[in-house]
Each structure stands twice: as structure tokens, then as C-alpha cells.
Amino acid sequence: MINRDEAAAVRPMTLAWVRRHLEVGERILGIEALHGGITAEMRRLTIGTRDGGTRDLVLRTYVDPFYVQWAQDWLNREAGALAALAGTDVPAPALVAADPTAAHGEYPSLLMTHLAGRAVLDDEGLETRVPLLARQLVAVHALRPAERPPEYVALTTADTVVVPKGADAAAWAAAIDVIREPAPPWAGRFLHRDFQPGNVLFDVPPSGPAGTRITGVIDWAATSWGPADLDVAHCSTNLALLHGPAWGQRFAEAYEEAGGVLAAAGSERLYWRVRDGLACSEEVEAVARAWREAGRTELTTQAVEERLDAYVTTLLDTLG
Structure with missing residues (x-):
């Protein structure tokens, strides 16, 4: 079930844009805020698949006016990089969709696949x-x-x-x-x-x-x-x-x-x-x-x- 507080932070037009880029029969089951970023809001979207399973996507959205002014350049760079990295030995997310000028949502956004693992900042190891x-x-x-x-x-x-x-x-x-x-x-x-x-x-x-x-x-x-x-x-x-x-x-x-x-x-x-x-x-x-x-x-x-x-x-x- 979608966490309504988290879903409210993803604006309606942006959610509709995300849904248009899902596979037939898929739906958004949950939305979770990801912390640690400075310039953009990051959300993990849990997607229900047609066969009853789930997969995760990540939504990057630039909301702060200070960073929105650079969002088009940054999102174009990221979309280009993810496309260039596809099929290489560098493990990077796969690009799903990009809306650098907010033509389809409230704010500039990018949708990509979610990768396993976590950032490790501890001294140990x-x-x-x-x-x-x-x-x-x-x-x-x-x-x-x-x-x-x-x-x-x-x-x-x-x-x-x-x-x-x-x-x-x-x-x-x-x-x-x-x-x-x-x-x-x-x-x-x-x-x-x-x-x-x-x-x-x-x-x-x-x-x-x-x-x-x-x-x-x-x-x-x-x-x-x-x-x-x-x-x-x-x-x-x-x-x-x-x-x-x-x-x-x-x-x-x-x-x-x-x-x-x-x-x-x-x-x-x-x-x-x-x-x-x-x-x-x-x-x-x-x-x-x-x-x-x-x-x-x-x-x-x-x-x-x-x-x-x-x-x-x-x-x-x-x-x-």
C-alpha cells in the first residue's frame, strides 16, 4: 500500500508521468524517501508487476529553487551518462525516463532502475x-x-x-x-x-x-x-x-x-x-x-x- 505521506511529496503530475513509463499491468505499491542527497529529492518506488512480484525504481526530482536552475543540465548529463553506461562493465542504474524541463511534471525529474547494495561510510573495512x-x-x-x-x-x-x-x-x-x-x-x-x-x-x-x-x-x-x-x-x-x-x-x-x-x-x-x-x-x-x-x-x-x-x-x- 502507498504511504500517503510519502506519496504526497511526489506531486500528482509527476506520479502520472511515472505511471506512463511503467510496464503494462504494473502499479505503484509504495514510495519511500531516500536520505543522504543534498541537491534533489530521492524516492524509491516499489512497483507491483503483472506476475505478482515487485521491482524497485528510483525517482530523482529537483524541487529546491536554488538547484532547479541547474536541473536541466544535470538531468541531461545523467540521462546521457546512463545511456552511455548501458552494456559496459560499470554497474550503473538503467535509464527509464527523463523530464529535464518539467514538461510532464511539476519539477524536473529522472526515473531509473534501483540497484542493490548500500553506501558504506564507516571506518570498518x-x-x-x-x-x-x-x-x-x-x-x-x-x-x-x-x-x-x-x-x-x-x-x-x-x-x-x-x-x-x-x-x-x-x-x-x-x-x-x-x-x-x-x-x-x-x-x-x-x-x-x-x-x-x-x-x-x-x-x-x-x-x-x-x-x-x-x-x-x-x-x-x-x-x-x-x-x-x-x-x-x-x-x-x-x-x-x-x-x-x-x-x-x-x-x-x-x-x-x-x-x-x-x-x-x-x-x-x-x-x-x-x-x-x-x-x-x-x-x-x-x-x-x-x-x-x-x-x-x-x-x-x-x-x-x-x-x-x-x-x-x-x-x-x-x-x-
């Missing part, structure tokens, strides 16, 4: 998951789609960086100076652009981390064409903030161990990793809140800011 993450990202970067996604855009500038309270002022000034320089030359790769533990689904068996495997990579709304270093830098930053600064460096090493190729010069690696770390400074509060909602209650905004400060300082010490 991290030694097993990091190499898996690295190998998966190498596989993403190896893709050569018939149509390239748009070139990456770096929104953070030296003037928009938010220096955390109590941070090492000299280190942050030096880091900001790094991104004042032009971007280093780069070789183009197919990028996820938000590859991090929250967007990778794992199956962790009851027997323990040893049998852990990746079951899906989700949230392809920022798919871009750009340097592999950008994706590696982003995952490194997230790992550093979730688990401690050393894990940021460990992920970059694991990426190369898995066959990935990064910028040759230390100064070039520093540029991309510092750029992503500084970009995170602008959204620490939102990121920390999402992680607390996912169960990492100890990751207060202050705790994440302290780890970000330590990570930025470590980058300058090791790559500067």
Missing part, C-alpha cells in the same frame, strides 16, 4: 573498500563514449574559498595561491565528477569485509570530460574528511596501483587536489549534515572543518 573504489574509478575513466559529455567546469575561485575557523592561515593562503594559477595541461577522460563513498554501493557479506564487492555507482548528474586527477582528487578529499587525511593520499596511490594514470609532476597533482579540497570548503556544513544523517553522528561541521584543514596542510607538505 576501509582497507578493503579503498582498492575497490580505485579499481572502479579506473574502469570509469577507461570508457570512451560515442558522444563526450560537456567539459568540466571548476566553480571555485580564489575569492570564493571559505577558510575554516581556526585553520592554518598561512597554509590556506598558500593553497589559495595554488588555484590562482592556470590549470595544468590535461588528457581528457570520462569523469563521474562526484565519485566518492556516498555514491558507490557495496554488498558487504555478514562474514565480514573480505567478501565486499561494489554493486553500483550512482548519481551521474555531474558527468564531465576532463582530467582523471579531478575525480581522484574529489574521492581523496571525501575519504580524508570521512576517515582522516592519510586516506586521501592512500586513495591516489590505490588508483595508480590499479592502473590509473595521474599527472606526472607533483605540482600538477597538487593543483587538482588542492582545488577540490578548497571547493569542499564552501559546502562543509551541507556535507557534514548529510553524513550525520547517514549515521556518522560524530562528524559535526567543526570536526569536518578540522579534518579539511589538516588535509589541505598535508597536501602542501607532501606535494608542494
Whole structure:
């Protein structure tokens, strides 16, 4: 039976649009809110099939006016990425339908299949998951789609960086100076652009981390064409903030161990990793809140800011 409170959050026109994309004889049995996202509402829809079984779909809807302004671009990128990923070795949702301009519903939306597994943000088993993450990202970067996604855009500038309270002022000034320089030359790769533990689904068996495997990579709304270093830098930053600064460096090493190729010069690696770390400074509060909602209650905004400060300082010490 449909949870009426949850169903009310999915607007009537959008629900009607979803129903038009179901198979003959299928119906919506239940709607459940999925938590952890920042920019869009995420719902899991339980679909009753003709043979009496069920299957799940996921509905992404952009409702917040601040994010709606970018929804058309993001949904077009995600729809294009999911289409390009179909039939590849990268486990991604299958595209069911997209309404990037809200032509058929109240808000821009995308409907896709649901993947098994869950995001794992705990410290336990991290030694097993990091190499898996690295190998998966190498596989993403190896893709050569018939149509390239748009070139990456770096929104953070030296003037928009938010220096955390109590941070090492000299280190942050030096880091900001790094991104004042032009971007280093780069070789183009197919990028996820938000590859991090929250967007990778794992199956962790009851027997323990040893049998852990990746079951899906989700949230392809920022798919871009750009340097592999950008994706590696982003995952490194997230790992550093979730688990401690050393894990940021460990992920970059694991990426190369898995066959990935990064910028040759230390100064070039520093540029991309510092750029992503500084970009995170602008959204620490939102990121920390999402992680607390996912169960990492100890990751207060202050705790994440302290780890970000330590990570930025470590980058300058090791790559500067």
C-alpha cells in the first residue's frame, strides 16, 4: 500500500508521468524517501508487476529553487551518462525516463532502475573498500563514449574559498595561491565528477569485509570530460574528511596501483587536489549534515572543518 505521506511529496503530475513509463499491468505499491542527497529529492518506488512480484525504481526530482536552475543540465548529463553506461562493465542504474524541463511534471525529474547494495561510510573495512573504489574509478575513466559529455567546469575561485575557523592561515593562503594559477595541461577522460563513498554501493557479506564487492555507482548528474586527477582528487578529499587525511593520499596511490594514470609532476597533482579540497570548503556544513544523517553522528561541521584543514596542510607538505 502507498504511504500517503510519502506519496504526497511526489506531486500528482509527476506520479502520472511515472505511471506512463511503467510496464503494462504494473502499479505503484509504495514510495519511500531516500536520505543522504543534498541537491534533489530521492524516492524509491516499489512497483507491483503483472506476475505478482515487485521491482524497485528510483525517482530523482529537483524541487529546491536554488538547484532547479541547474536541473536541466544535470538531468541531461545523467540521462546521457546512463545511456552511455548501458552494456559496459560499470554497474550503473538503467535509464527509464527523463523530464529535464518539467514538461510532464511539476519539477524536473529522472526515473531509473534501483540497484542493490548500500553506501558504506564507516571506518570498518576501509582497507578493503579503498582498492575497490580505485579499481572502479579506473574502469570509469577507461570508457570512451560515442558522444563526450560537456567539459568540466571548476566553480571555485580564489575569492570564493571559505577558510575554516581556526585553520592554518598561512597554509590556506598558500593553497589559495595554488588555484590562482592556470590549470595544468590535461588528457581528457570520462569523469563521474562526484565519485566518492556516498555514491558507490557495496554488498558487504555478514562474514565480514573480505567478501565486499561494489554493486553500483550512482548519481551521474555531474558527468564531465576532463582530467582523471579531478575525480581522484574529489574521492581523496571525501575519504580524508570521512576517515582522516592519510586516506586521501592512500586513495591516489590505490588508483595508480590499479592502473590509473595521474599527472606526472607533483605540482600538477597538487593543483587538482588542492582545488577540490578548497571547493569542499564552501559546502562543509551541507556535507557534514548529510553524513550525520547517514549515521556518522560524530562528524559535526567543526570536526569536518578540522579534518579539511589538516588535509589541505598535508597536501602542501607532501606535494608542494
